[in-house]
Amino acid sequence: MSNLSTTSDDILTCARSLIVAGGYNGFSYADIADVVGIRKASIHHHFPSKADLVRTLVARYRKEAEAGMANLERQVSDPLERLRFYLGYWEACITDASAPFCVCALLASQLPVLPEQVGVEVRAHFRALSAWLASLLERGALHGRLQLVGSPSAEAETFMATVHGAMLSARAYGDPKIFAVVTGPLLERLAARSPL
């Protein structure tokens, strides 16, 4: 059993890292073929069109993200620690350059030129991520572990946008450390002040 087809996984993994580097129009089937060690036509066997490939890839990314959120909910109970964990995850990804950008954030920047089916998945990721953050923030505030200034959903949008902006700045400066510089204060601000 082990693996019905590792090739299609390899294609998806490769395509993901190519998208993270240059977006939807920043790679071609030939690029993937070179890396995976396969012919272009074989990629079309697994994913008839480029839109299919990227839609599948984003859908899979979303599943992984959902699983990551669920896992975080299970393994870490403190809301502030959950956020710290989330930021730490991205900080590690950026620092070791394994995946220095969120696939959906990158694709979202090119939404106007994306195939519709891909755009739908990208939008769905934004909604899911912000919904999770909003729920996390709301629960944290209810338990007195987090202090919110605005509504949970507004705070969630700010949090998400700042993380995305931090990825962008880290890339622009070519300096992974900038991610922590930008996102660190997010946690400080949300941490409930200990009673005087």
Place this chain on the structure above:
Amino acid sequence: MSNLSTTSDDILTCARSLIVAGGYNGFSYADIADVVGIRKASIHHHFPSKADLVRTLVARYRKEAEAGMANLERQVSDPLERLRFYLGYWEACITDASAPFCVCALLASQLPVLPEQVGVEVRAHFRALSAWLASLLERGALHGRLQLVGSPSAEAETFMATVHGAMLSARAYGDPKIFAVVTGPLLERLAARSPL
């Protein structure tokens, strides 16, 4: 005199809006030719290569941005009002869809696949913008008009990243209003509390 050549301006303007929509690889000379009403070869007369075109375009964008900052410094004296003006400018751009994204922010997301000469200009914009914000924040804090939690440069990076993230979210949701939702709290946080 009026204009030595409006065509090259038209090309730059058109290319800018195409980049804002889909990034460096999201448009071609043929796309520009269609819009401007000219042949591909004529574009090459003005800009020998695509890298030339985009480098020129970003350099010009940077000049306009510098001019905008200088203008803001001249016309608005209050630091908080300056920031409000800056955010208002982008909010208007996004709302009327005239230029719903910062060219440099969009290009920065694709830095790894950008021609080196373009990357240099993009990086320079990030440095210039964050330097201006840092100086603005520092002066505002000195005069007691702004309250900073971190260093001026750290606060500037956060401010810039949040603005970029807000543009991205506005695009992802297809809702210009999200920009104000995300960036509004930035000002509230920076506004010095009136003495109790």
Place this chain on the structure above:
DNA sequence: GACAGTCTTCCTACTAGAAGGTAGACAGAG
């Protein structure tokens, strides 16, 4: 266990069109 069929995966070879870019001619303005 041998045979035939079929399904999967990959291949070579190809297509049509789009990409960025070049060569050289022509028209008008200085």
Place this chain on the structure above:
DNA sequence: CTCTGTCTACCTTCTAGTAGGAAGACTGTC
């Protein structure tokens, strides 16, 4: 009479995508 801007015509390379076939693995049935 040259310089600028534009054109037509072309080139090369890359693009996504197709057609059709070979090799192997699974699935019967006799």
